[in-house]
Amino acid sequence: MIRTGLKTFLTSNFDIDEAEILSLIESCTVKEVRKNQFLLRENEHCKHTFFVEKGLLRQYSIDNKGKEHILSFAPENWFVTDRESAYFNQPSKYYIEALEDSTVAMIDEDFIQMLSDKIPNFTHFNNRLLHNHIRQLQNRINLLLSAVAEDRYLQFIATYPDILLRVPQTMIASYLGITPESLSRVRKELAQKNFKK
Amino acid sequence: MIRTGLKTFLTSNFDIDEAEILSLIESCTVKEVRKNQFLLRENEHCKHTFFVEKGLLRQYSIDNKGKEHILSFAPENWFVTDRESAYFNQPSKYYIEALEDSTVAMIDEDFIQMLSDKIPNFTHFNNRLLHNHIRQLQNRINLLLSAVAEDRYLQFIATYPDILLRVPQTMIASYLGITPESLSRVRKELAQKNFKK
DNA sequence: CGCCGAGTTGAACTGAATCAAGAAACGTGG
DNA sequence: CCACGTTTCTTGATTCAGTTCAACTCGGCG
Numbered sequence A, B: 001m002i003r004t005g006l007k008t009f010l011t012s013n014f015d016i017d018e019a020e021i022l023s024l025i026e027s028c029t030v031k032e033v034r035k036n037q038f039l040l041r042e043n044e045h046c047k048h049t050f051f052v053e054k055g056l057l058r059q060y061s062i063d064n065k066g067k068e069h070i071l072s073f074a075p076e077n078w079f080v081t082d083r084e085s086a087y088f089n090q091p092s093k094y095y096i097e098a099l100e101d102s103t104v105a106m107i108d109e110d111f112i113q114m115l116s117d118k119i120p121n122f123t124h125f126n127n128r129l130l131h132n133h134i135r136q137l138q139n140r141i142n143l144l145l146s147a148v149a150e151d152r153y154l155q156f157i158a159t160y161p162d163i164l165l166r167v168p169q170t171m172i173a174s175y176l177g178i179t180p181e182s183l184s185r186v187r188k189e190l191a192q193k194n195f196k197k
Numbered sequence C: 001c002g003c004c005g006a007g008t009t010g011a012a013c014t015g016a017a018t019c020a021a022g023a024a025a026c027g028t029g030g
Numbered sequence D: 001c002c003a004c005g006t007t008t009c010t011t012g013a014t015t016c017a018g019t020t021c022a023a024c025t026c027g028g029c030g
Helices: A006-013 A018-026 A083-088 A109-118 A122-146 A149-159 A169-176 A180-196 B006-013 B018-026 B083-088 B109-118 B122-146 B149-159 B169-176 B180-196
Strands: A029-033 A038-040 A049-054 A057-062 A068-074 A095-098 A102-107 B029-033 B038-040 B049-054 B057-062 B068-074 B095-098 B102-107
Touching: A006 A018, A006 A049, A018 A109, A057 B122, A068 A169, A068 B122, A083 B122, A109 A122, A122 A149, A122 B057, A122 B068, A122 B083, A122 B122, A149 A169, A149 A180, A169 A180, B006 B018, B006 B049, B018 B109, B068 B169, B109 B122, B122 B149, B149 B169, B149 B180, B169 B180
Parallel strands: none
Antiparallel strands: A029 A102, A038 A095, A049 A102, A057 A068, A057 A095, B029 B102, B038 B095, B049 B102, B057 B068, B057 B095
């Protein structure tokens, strides 16, 4: 079976020979998770970065009223982890769950260490990943502070057109910080606007 | 004049001798900014990380309706920068402005490079800074998604009691994503609750 | 065929925004 | 140190975006 995931990702991002990659990859467990299975639950300690080879994950919290709030979606070739838990060694506030049957590479601290040793500019790459994450989070905060439901939704469409089609509307609403009913109405409004034009 | 800022910060965080620090510090410009002066404006390219030795800065955006939204406050011994602009070389969406007369160390790319060279675990330190930033941003998103005005305010008080006393309420409201009027009412409510107890 | 979860729609409600007007605090110059 | 103007905070009345709750529709799947 050809693994199109992490290996391809590494070879296409780093200047490193195939053989070496292969030996590295072996020390990285791959997990098949079915829809609705969890990779992390609240209060657990997050020990991995999850690299999605196939499928789709979501990271979310549950507030004290029992409502879910989606922090992120992770489709193919994305990394997810709870950095707060993993890096600072705290119990996680989040759940990470498969929204589709998925194939996930489980990257642990040792593996990162190996990559750092073997791949010269892996540190830089990792740094870029962190900066990218910060950028995404900051933009989202700015959006939550400044934009109404409709604008948030439009922004979401523009940024994640692929995800839009793969997850139920309820979850997009949760990501946007509005109710499913509100999102439904927003979409209706937009449809009418577009029709008029 | 004794600089209590960056030097102290470095010596207390890293195992490095005084002399070396001193020579490093010299290559880092220090700027005195007066209240309401800007260190960064929208559309400029952010070239520095600002380390606040004395005073208080804020980072904010202005939306298309002309409203300000505060992304962060930076009191003594904090770093601020627009990583999106600095790292990805994009025009900034944000303003960084002094809320008090401040002393700010202007850390540029060269200086970071020097620190990386001279200080063995500086990379780790920097990494920790990034993770800390991510943690803070993620928690804030979670709060914006899940909490009403009152809870956000309570959380703010608990997290930044020092800042609470130094900035006008208007700005705290802006940070929390509510209007000054709403914050005023929230505080009134809380005062009444506490009185009843 | 019938069920079930996802999405839609409606009506009432609510937390927060808006607009407007005072009151309090603040600092700046005389 | 007071007087004055400016900013900040408060309070009230009204409006509004989004929530809540409930009923109904639709498409898929066993």
